[in-house]
Amino acid sequence: MAKKSTVKSNWPKYLLQWGVLALLVFFLSGLASLIFTKMAAPDPEKYCPFGGLEAFGTYLANNSLPCSMTSMQIVMGIVLAAVVVLLGKLFCGYLCPVGTVEDLLKKLRQAVGFKAFNINSNSVLDKALRIIKYILLFVAFYMTMTASELFCKNFDPYYATATGFKGEITLWMSIVTVAIVLILGLFVDRFWCKYICPLGAVSNSLKFWVWLVVLVALWWVLGLLGIHIAWIWLLGAMCLVGYLLEILCGKPKTQLIGVVIDNNKCTGACRLCQKNCPYNIDVPTFEGKVNSVDCTLCGECVASCPVKALSIGVKPGVESKCSKFTKLLPATLTVVSVIIAFLLGGKFEVPTIDENWGIEPGMKLETLKVEGLKSVKCFSSSKAFKAKMEKVPGVHGVKTFVGSHTVVVTYDANATDAEKIEAQMFVPSKFRVNSLEPNAYDSLKCVTIRTEKMFDKLDLNYLGMQMRLTEKKIFGLESMYDCPLIVKVYMAPDEELNEAWFKNIVEKKTLEMPVHGGGVKMIDLGFKFIRMEKGCSFVSTQDYLRMMFDSFAAEYRKNVDADAPQWWYEIVDHNYEKPIVRRGMPFLSNHLSSHDGVLGTYLTLNEDLEPCIRIRYTAPMTDDELFRLMTMPKWTIKYSDDDIREVDAKMSFETPGHSILVN
Ligand code: SF4
Numbered sequence: 001m002a003k004k005s006t007v008k009s010n011w012p013k014y015l016l017q018w019g020v021l022a023l024l025v026f027f028l029s030g031l032a033s034l035i036f037t038k039m040a041a042p043d044p045e046k047y048c049p050f051g052g053l054e055a056f057g058t059y060l061a062n063n064s065l066p067c068s069m070t071s072m073q074i075v076m077g078i079v080l081a082a083v084v085v086l087l088g089k090l091f092c093g094y095l096c097p098v099g100t101v102e103d104l105l106k107k108l109r110q111a112v113g114f115k116a117f118n119i120n121s122n123s124v125l126d127k128a129l130r131i132i133k134y135i136l137l138f139v140a141f142y143m144t145m146t147a148s149e150l151f152c153k154n155f156d157p158y159y160a161t162a163t164g165f166k167g168e169i170t171l172w173m174s175i176v177t178v179a180i181v182l183i184l185g186l187f188v189d190r191f192w193c194k195y196i197c198p199l200g201a202v203s204n205s206l207k208f209w210v211w212l213v214v215l216v217a218l219w220w221v222l223g224l225l226g227i228h229i230a231w232i233w234l235l236g237a238m239c240l241v242g243y244l245l246e247i248l249c250g251k252p253k254t255q256l257i258g259v260v261i262d263n264n265k266c267t268g269a270c271r272l273c274q275k276n277c278p279y280n281i282d283v284p285t286f287e288g289k290v291n292s293v294d295c296t297l298c299g300e301c302v303a304s305c306p307v308k309a310l311s312i313g314v315k316p317g318v319e320s321k322c323s324k325f326t327k328l329l330p331a332t333l334t335v336v337s338v339i340i341a342f343l344l345g346g347k348f349e350v351p352t353i354d355e356n357w358g359i360e361p362g363m364k365l366e367t368l369k370v371e372g373l374k375s376v377k378c379f380s381s382s383k384a385f386k387a388k389m390e391k392v393p394g395v396h397g398v399k400t401f402v403g404s405h406t407v408v409v410t411y412d413a414n415a416t417d418a419e420k421i422e423a424q425m426f427v428p429s430k431f432r433v434n435s436l437e438p439n440a441y442d443s444l445k446c447v448t449i450r451t452e453k454m455f456d457k458l459d460l461n462y463l464g465m466q467m468r469l470t471e472k473k474i475f476g477l478e479s480m481y482d483c484p485l486i487v488k489v490y491m492a493p494d495e496e497l498n499e500a501w502f503k504n505i506v507e508k509k510t511l512e513m514p515v516h517g518g519g520v521k522m523i524d525l526g527f528k529f530i531r532m533e534k535g536c537s538f539v540s541t542q543d544y545l546r547m548m549f550d551s552f553a554a555e556y557r558k559n560v561d562a563d564a565p566q567w568w569y570e571i572v573d574h575n576y577e578k579p580i581v582r583r584g585m586p587f588l589s590n591h592l593s594s595h596d597g598v599l600g601t602y603l604t605l606n607e608d609l610e611p612c613i614r615i616r617y618t619a620p621m622t623d624d625e626l627f628r629l630m631t632m633p634k635w636t637i638k639y640s641d642d643d644i645r646e647v648d649a650k651m652s653f654e655t656p657g658h659s660i661l662v663n
């Protein structure tokens with residue numbers, strides 16, 4: 001019998017699948033930012049349920065969240081799990097973009113008449129291949145829970161494609177998985193989903209959730225009895241049991257709804273249901289209910305059955321009385337579950353880290369909450385913040401919420417107070433608003449303003465960018481801690497800016513930051529202007545330029561002849577003002593320091609106020625040898641006595657410098 005198209009009769013599935021795919025292409029390809037020019041850059045992992053489940057597992061095991069995961073992804077993951085337990089793999093059938101691509105590839109194959117190479121579901125090969133996704137599931141969870149970095153990003157074909165292969169991926173893994181999706185998916189129905197996808201493994205094991213609950217309960221009871229088994233064994237056991245149930249049983253029994261088959265109507269002759277099924281499930285072989293572990297309730301079989309032997313329903317063996325309504329049920333429940341996840345995900349926030357130390361009886365514990373710390377944005381930056389707070393006397397705990405860039409610090413009020421902690425949190429900084437030619441002015445005017453809610457080191461940059469957009473003759477900002485905060489504004493001597501102007505600029509609610517390639521990124525701000533100090537001061541342009549320059553200096557203790565001549569090897573380049581050069585200096589210093597005769601490495605302004613890199617050296621080092629070392633494609637970096645590595649050079653030098661006698 002000829003195959004008929006199911007697009008019209010199964011439109012809810014196509015609407016959701018193609019709608020999600022179209023939205024992802026629209027937002028992630030940059031098309032959306034051409035239309036909504038003030039839109040923030042989209043985050044491809046913002047609603048990832050698998051990332052959410054990994055984050056949830058990490059939270060249970062370590063009381064912390066990996067990467068920049070927030071409660072939104074966790075809720076997405078938990079809702080997905082609940083939906084699988086109660087209803088089925090609706091995410092796989094209706095939302096997952098990888099699944100949609102696999103379904104489109106099947107349609108393409110059928111349209112061009114390629115032969116399918118589906119693997120018999122009872123074959124040894126099918127059963128052997130199904131273990132791959134459980135191994136990947138175990139590895140992804142284990143790596144994420146131990147390293148607090150989302151491991152699945154290394155190989156996720158969706159993430160690699162969504163980031164244009166530029167995200168936190170491992171290139172070869174991503175190329176392999178994208179090739180699996182596109183090439184194997186063209187010939188084998190849902191190859192990726194059946195055999196490789198770790199979220200497919202989670203979903204399939206959750207269809208046998210009773211056994212997983214038994215395992216967790218057993219582990220918990222053993223713990224109560226004093227037999228503590230590491231979580232990694234529980235994780236391994238869950239993966240193994242999930243795999244065994246999938247290949248040995250394969251027919252979960254606890255789902256509330258499913259595809260119901262009237263075996264009196266179906267003769268099993270046409271097999272249109274199987275041909276249209278994305279998983280090539282042999283539908284007519286089931287009795288009453290099509291409870292295959294692979295089934296996603298996509299409804300393709302129902303839509304393609306010419307004798308209406310199939311329907312979506314609750315009770316096996318009974319034809320649904322309202323099949324027109326029930327066929328909409330899976331798509332409707334998919335939409336409802338996504339809405340619930342959205343609403344719940346925005347309602348609360350799980351801390352990325354929640355750590356306490358040194359708390360003793362008798363302490364008067366209080367908390368200080370600081371919002372808007374934009375540099376606290378992931379697990380690593382949370383840990384860095386905690387490391388900083390650990391050194392502050394009287395502080396005994398830190399919680400971070402990366403979604404809202406908020407920190408809560410627990411301290412002993414007998415030992416310190418909120419103001420002292422705020423002072424320790426604050427990072428004084430400088431920001432160059434506009435470039436300044438050394439001979440443009442003899443001196444610059446310095447006006448002091450007082451602000452609040454600018455604790456993060458990025459905040460001064462944002463205020464500076466805001467000022468840059470006004471095209472006033474403002475050259476630099478400098479912040480220092482006080483209450484309220486001190487911000488010094490350096491400007492041309494003839495620039496006249498009053499208090500109202502500063503208040504307006506400081507209290508702007510958003511920054512429209514221009515981004516590379518056109519467009520703007522919207523950044524929410526919440527600074528408060530307090531006052532402008534009376535009067536102003538003047539600083540020489542030379543002093544200002546030296547003060548603003550982010551210099552670097554490293555000197556090496558070496559036994560050298562004090563009377564031997566020493567030299568500066570100097571390379572001048574105006575690009576040396578850029579932060580990327582400053583970040584490369586510790587590597588250059590490390591690379592050169594082990595060579596005889598090299599005494600120091602510097603990034604500074606020379607006597608003509610030009611940015612330059614200087615190497616101080618003496619014999620036996622020579623300027624030619626220094627240039628050769630600096631231009632090597634690999635630098636030798638000594639991390640410790642036992643850890644010396646060859647790394648790619650962090651800077652490139654095209655023109656040799658010149659030597660100047662020091663003594
Ligand atoms: S098994 Fe994986 S790739 Fe396939 S539809 Fe489900 S989540 Fe998507």
Ligand code: SF4
Pocket residue numbers: 259273276277278279280281283290294295296297298299300301302
């Ligand atoms: S059996 Fe039917 S509902 Fe289940 S996956 Fe196949 S086509 Fe979709």
